[in-house]
Amino acid sequence: MLRFAITLFAVITSSTCQQYGCLEGDTHKVKPSPEPNMHECTLYSESSCCYANFTEQLAHSPVIKVSNSYWNRCGQLSKSCEDFTKKIECFYRCSPHAAHWINPRYTAAIQSVPLCQSFCDDWYEACKDDSICARNWLTDWKRDESGENHCKSKCMPYREMYANGTDMCQSMWGESFKVSESSCLCLQMNKKDMVAIKHLLSESSEESSSVSSSEEHSCQKKLLKFEALQQEEGEKTR
Numbered sequence: 001m002l003r004f005a006i007t008l009f010a011v012i013t014s015s016t017c018q019q020y021g022c023l024e025g026d027t028h029k030v031k032p033s034p035e036p037n038m039h040e041c042t043l044y045s046e047s048s049c050c051y052a053n054f055t056e057q058l059a060h061s062p063v064i065k066v067s068n069s070y071w072n073r074c075g076q077l078s079k080s081c082e083d084f085t086k087k088i089e090c091f092y093r094c095s096p097h098a099a100h101w102i103n104p105r106y107t108a109a110i111q112s113v114p115l116c117q118s119f120c121d122d123w124y125e126a127c128k129d130d131s132i133c134a135r136n137w138l139t140d141w142k143r144d145e146s147g148e149n150h151c152k153s154k155c156m157p158y159r160e161m162y163a164n165g166t167d168m169c170q171s172m173w174g175e176s177f178k179v180s181e182s183s184c185l186c187l188q189m190n191k192k193d194m195v196a197i198k199h200l201l202s203e204s205s206e207e208s209s210s211v212s213s214s215e216e217h218s219c220q221k222k223l224l225k226f227e228a229l230q231q232e233e234g235e236k237t238r
Helices: 002-020 052-058 079-094 117-127 165-169 193-200 203-207 213-236
Strands: 106-110 113-115 141-143 149-151 177-179
Touching: 052 079, 079 117, 113 117, 117 165, 165 177, 193 213
Parallel strands: 113 177
Antiparallel strands: 141 149
16 A cells, blocks of 8 residues: 555656756756665655755765855754755755746745645754854855855854744745645655645645645545555564
């Protein structure tokens, strides 16, 4: 049953990728394809918009620099905070679904990707005692001639920069993400996303900005089934 769920996800991924392709960033492919030798971001290894060699930058902790952006301008991130930052980086760089939320004004960027409230709250909790100097990581850095980022403001704890998980998710990457009203029709950057993706990419979800009760119920039902299948598969491999 779990294999069927994974196969279904692969079909959804394939049809979506044919429609949307990848974002037009400097590290993105034109179209997603398998990357079996990824060092990180393995959630997207079966259909990836990034090349495996890109993920080498994320494979070792602490992460110092990704492309031309340093993550340690206010000191090394804690391991828990770094892990969440990696999830966001992996989604943007590698997810075959990211282009579904392409920013119409800048095709290398995303806009209003729905994140689960629980994900944002957990991310905030993981990072609240780390330090940061840029509220918006896309616009609030000083860039030198080589494009590398430097602080324009003093470093402060995340808990002072952002009021809560919602504020952080909807500010740190500009308009890239939004916190969903739904607890199911949203992304958590893990395997459970395969359930949400099916609904989020449906025609009805695209046409409506609000979450219908029927969509929410259907998603919740399938998520519970998926979790049960995962648990069953885990018990068989013990």
